[in-house]
Amino acid sequence: MECVFGLVGNDFAVVAADTSAVHSILVHKSNEDKIMILDSHKLIAASGESGDRVQFTEYIQKNVALYQFRNGIPLTTAAAANFTRGELATALRKNPYFVNILLAGYDKETGPSLYYIDYIATLHKVDKGAFGYGSYFSLAMMDRHYHSGMTVEEAIDLVDKCIMEIRSRLVVAPPNFVIKIVDKDGAREYAWRESVKDATVASA
């Protein structure tokens, strides 16, 4: 099952997601990137129905870009989170998207922030959040070790602790994870944590 979690540190926010694309018992690929870079200073980590996940996050990404083109300034993280919640809420009673989202962003004025957005459009600003079966382990791990104002090293150490916990305790644990970070210098990929690499195709 898909594991997504994230936390807010001193001047940054970090999110991690598993990278397996699964249909029933088959693993299609194990290097699927589920954390989209929304704009220069925002990350959207999504989990849920794969078609909805890709379609919905791309829709949000294009609308965020459109706002910037039209108005000349980027949306704040709070505004992007509220826009995302609005789209989910509007679709909820017609054609719901089964996507759970953790939106991490950095604003110059307000610093780093993390927003928890449920698939039924529950929005809440949090310091640490997680979705999926992995959340039972990662949230507990973060409750124990998290404190406000963590450095990047401390936060990545905590993320690794969560990943180890998920790998050892979840029965269908995803083997590989991607970690992305957002701070004043922008949103970027931080690292991959791979324990299984895709089998290489033999050349013809």
Next chain:
Amino acid sequence: MSIFEYNGSALVAMVGKNCFAIASDRRLGVQLQTIATDFQRISKIHDRVFLGLSGLATDAQTLYQRLVFRHKLYQLREERDMKPETFANLVSAILYEKRFGPYFCQPVIAGLGDEDKPFICTMDSIGAKELAKDFVVAGTASESLYGACESMFKEDMEPEELFETVSQALLSSVDRDCLSGWGGHVYVVTPTEVKERILKGRMD
């Protein structure tokens, strides 16, 4: 599990002498899992009207946004704030509009009406108003809250005594309900000031 019990909530409003108190718990959960312990269920519509929304958090957020919008329009047209009785009617009408596809919320409205007379009411998810002279309750802990309020309530309490009564009723009721709790949020409103206090109860 009922859709009203998906997120967990507890709300109570009580009338005092020329004042009222409205209190809520702080837990935001997804069934058995706790997501946040600082969720705001009570919002200020204007200085003399407060709205608490229990039930499904996403619908509470949507409903709150719609009601703030309607109140702002009212303020522009009428050049004054809404009376609490009028606001209660507005909430009731908006809920009944969705009679056959309702918002899964139970609102609690508390305000100071003409001549600083306190007004409280609650309604079900389709807008059936229930006016009361003493106290109103809502949420997953409502049955415990009814009992606690009935035994602790006295007529014409001063603000300080009212605060104590509401706090004790709230904390003892949420301690018997696994879906609500993690502290309390109490607003005591008199004609001259609004006092907001956060309670620390059993953090489980």
